[in-house]
Amino acid sequence: MLLPAEKELRTVLARFAEARFRHDLQPTGRSSRELEDTSYTLCVMTGTQSVDQALVAADALLERLRADRDGASASIQILAA
Numbered sequence: 582m583l584l585p586a587e588k589e590l591r592t593v594l595a596r597f598a599e600a601r602f603r604h605d606l607q608p609t610g611r612s613s614r615e616l617e618d619t620s621y622t623l624c625v626m627t628g629t630q631s632v633d634q635a636l637v638a639a640d641a642l643l644e645r646l647r648a649d650r651d652g653a654s655a656s657i658q659i660l661a662a
């Protein structure tokens with residue numbers, strides 16, 4: 582599975598949170614479509630079939646990306662020493 586770029590994953594998570602908030606606050610046909618669209622995108626990006634699974638997978642992916650970034654920084658510091 583290809584990993585999504587961190588920036589794009591964070592953008593979709595923010596769009597999902599905004600759509601969910603807007604729909605929960607005042608549900609309309611438009612807010613329902615936005616929530617459905619962002620939910621689908623999040624599921625596709627994470628390779629999951631439900632929003633709950635997608636959120637768990639997104640957290641894990643972001644943690645993995647952070648760990649990879651921290652590991653790369655440590656390697657650079659070791660090489661510089």
